[in-house]
Amino acid sequence: MQASTMDRDQWQILDITPCLKKKWTVLIQVLEPGHKEDSKVGGKFRKLLLVDSQGTQVTGMIYTNHVKFFENSLMAYKRYHVSNAVLKATEPKFRLSSYVYSWTFNTNTLVEEYPESVPPPLQCQFQFTPFSELHKHAETETYQCVRGVVIKCFPTDVISQEPDLKTKKYVIIVNEEKKPVILSLWNSIEKNEGRLLDQICETGPLIFAMRVKVTTFNGLSLSTRMGSAIMINPPVTEDLQLQKWYNKNKTELKELLQKKAYKDTEILLPYPEEKDIVPIAKAIANFKYRKATWIRGRLRLPTQDRSFSHTPCSNCLKSVEADMNWKIKCQSCKMDSEIQVILRATVDIDDGTASIRVCISNPDIQKFIPFTPNAVKEAEDSGKDMHDLIAASIQTMSVVGFIRSSETTYNQQSTTRISIVKAHKVTNNAFLASTVAAETQGSKQPHTLGQGTSKEEATQTHTSNNTYPAAIGNEATQELKHPPTVSEGTSKGEPPSEGALKRKHPQSEAYKETESLDGKTPRETKKIK
Known part of the structure; x- marks a missing residue:
C-alpha cells in the first residue's frame, strides 16, 4: 500500500484548496475518530478531526449511507493516505486553524491505511486549562x-x-x-x-x-x-x-x-484571588453572559417563606415528608435510602454597589450559624420560630461566595434563581469595609438584580508548550423573554454513589442540580432554648 502512493504528489492540508486543479493525496493522522450520531434532519453522521505532519488540522465529515462504508476505517491515532475528499468552506466560528475548508468523505474518497505497528506522536499542539x-x-x-x-x-x-x-x-x-x-x-x-x-x-x-x-x-x-x-x-x-x-x-x-x-x-473552590472577586452590581449585569462568579459582601437574613430545615432523600435529594431516622424506598430515584436533614436559608448579600438575594445551604450555612441541622429541625418541629436566632448570628458576618445564576420558566414566567455554590467566611471586616467603600465609589449608580448588558470577560487558559484548538463554543447572547425576578436557588448535589444514580440530563429542562449533603459540624454549637 505504501508503495502504491510513492508515484503520487504528496501534499499538506494547507495545499488543498479549490484552486488545486488536480487529484491529490495527503498523509493524515486521526486525532478524533468521532462517533456515529443522529442528525437533526434525519439520518446519521460522523465528525472527525485530522492532522498532518505540519500540525494543521481539518474537520472530516461523513454523512448518511457513507457512515457505514467507513465504520472500520479512520480509527483513532492511525495514519492514512486520503485522496480527493470533497472540500467545503467552513464558517469562521467553526474553524480550528488557518485552514478554511472541511473535507467530506463519500464512497468515492480514497482512504488507504499507512502500514505501521505504532503510530508516531501527534504533531499538533495542545492548550489545556488548569x-x-x-x-x-x-x-x-x-x-x-x-x-x-x-x-x-x-x-x-x-x-x-x-x-x-x-x-x-x-x-x-x-x-x-x-x-x-x-x-x-x-x-x-x-x-x-x-x-x-x-x-x-x-x-x-x-x-x-x-x-x-x-x-x-x-x-x-x-x-x-x-x-x-x-x-x-x-x-x-x-x-x-x-x-x-x-x-x-x-x-x-x-x-x-x-x-x-x-x-x-x-x-475545588478555595478562597479566590482578589482579581477574581467581582462587585455585585457588575455580577448582576454580567449574569446574561456569565452565570457563575465570585462576590463578597455583608450578610442579612430577610423574612423566610419556608422552614430552615427540610428532609430530602439522601441519595437524590428529593424532599420527603419523613422523620430523621426513617429508612425509605425513594419514589423518585427508586433506591433504598435514608432521610437527610438539610439546612437552608435565603440571605441578602450587600457590598455597597448592589444587594443580591441568594440561597445558602449546608455545609456552607453552618459556617455562619451555631446550630446543627438536627437541632434546627427539632426546634422547628416543636413550633419554635428560628428566624431571630439565626438573624442575630449572621448580622455581623461577611462572606466571599461563588454564586450561580439559573433561569427557570413556569406558567410562561421566567424566574432567576441565585444560589451559593461555595461560601468563605470573612473575618477581616475592616478590610471588607474598605473594599466595599472602594467598590461603592467606583459605581456610577446603584444597581438591582436584573438583565445584564455587558460581555463576559475574556477567556484565560494555561497553555502548555503546545496549542490545541482552544475552547470552542459561543456565548449566549439572546435577550431574556421575561424580566427575571429574584428567588431562592438551590445549591449543589451529592456526587455520585456507587449505585446507579437516577438524574436527568443536564441539558434537559427537568434536570435539577441539588443541594450538597456532605455537611460539616461547626466548631461550636448552641442548644436552642
Whole structure:
C-alpha cells in the first residue's frame, strides 16, 4: 500500500484548496475518530478531526449511507493516505486553524491505511486549562480542554430508555494539581470511551477531554456535550505524559479518592484571588453572559417563606415528608435510602454597589450559624420560630461566595434563581469595609438584580508548550423573554454513589442540580432554648 502512493504528489492540508486543479493525496493522522450520531434532519453522521505532519488540522465529515462504508476505517491515532475528499468552506466560528475548508468523505474518497505497528506522536499542539482556573468558565458556553488521568469509573446510569436512550457515566480525573474533578460522559461517549475506561481504569489511563463544559454540579465539575471528544492514551511527547507522575503518586491519589476530594469544595473552590472577586452590581449585569462568579459582601437574613430545615432523600435529594431516622424506598430515584436533614436559608448579600438575594445551604450555612441541622429541625418541629436566632448570628458576618445564576420558566414566567455554590467566611471586616467603600465609589449608580448588558470577560487558559484548538463554543447572547425576578436557588448535589444514580440530563429542562449533603459540624454549637 505504501508503495502504491510513492508515484503520487504528496501534499499538506494547507495545499488543498479549490484552486488545486488536480487529484491529490495527503498523509493524515486521526486525532478524533468521532462517533456515529443522529442528525437533526434525519439520518446519521460522523465528525472527525485530522492532522498532518505540519500540525494543521481539518474537520472530516461523513454523512448518511457513507457512515457505514467507513465504520472500520479512520480509527483513532492511525495514519492514512486520503485522496480527493470533497472540500467545503467552513464558517469562521467553526474553524480550528488557518485552514478554511472541511473535507467530506463519500464512497468515492480514497482512504488507504499507512502500514505501521505504532503510530508516531501527534504533531499538533495542545492548550489545556488548569483545574484551578476552571471556575472562570463555569456555566458558560466557552468549553474547555483539560488533561489528566482517570482514577475511578462509576457505574453507567441509564437516564431514559429506547427509543430516546440516554446514558451517563461519572469518571474522576486528576492532574499534577491534585484536584480531583468529576467528568460526566454522556451517550455515545459513554458507550465508547466510557466503557473502554471501565476496562483500563486501574492503569491510570491518560485522557485529553476536549471541549467539555464546566458546570457547578457537585461544586465544580466537567461534562461532555455534543462536539466534545475524549482522547484516551494519545501518542504524545514525554512532556504531556502523566504515567510516571501517576505511578509515583498512586498512594496519595488513592487517599484523595477515599476522602471523596472530588466533591470537596474547599479543594475545588478555595478562597479566590482578589482579581477574581467581582462587585455585585457588575455580577448582576454580567449574569446574561456569565452565570457563575465570585462576590463578597455583608450578610442579612430577610423574612423566610419556608422552614430552615427540610428532609430530602439522601441519595437524590428529593424532599420527603419523613422523620430523621426513617429508612425509605425513594419514589423518585427508586433506591433504598435514608432521610437527610438539610439546612437552608435565603440571605441578602450587600457590598455597597448592589444587594443580591441568594440561597445558602449546608455545609456552607453552618459556617455562619451555631446550630446543627438536627437541632434546627427539632426546634422547628416543636413550633419554635428560628428566624431571630439565626438573624442575630449572621448580622455581623461577611462572606466571599461563588454564586450561580439559573433561569427557570413556569406558567410562561421566567424566574432567576441565585444560589451559593461555595461560601468563605470573612473575618477581616475592616478590610471588607474598605473594599466595599472602594467598590461603592467606583459605581456610577446603584444597581438591582436584573438583565445584564455587558460581555463576559475574556477567556484565560494555561497553555502548555503546545496549542490545541482552544475552547470552542459561543456565548449566549439572546435577550431574556421575561424580566427575571429574584428567588431562592438551590445549591449543589451529592456526587455520585456507587449505585446507579437516577438524574436527568443536564441539558434537559427537568434536570435539577441539588443541594450538597456532605455537611460539616461547626466548631461550636448552641442548644436552642
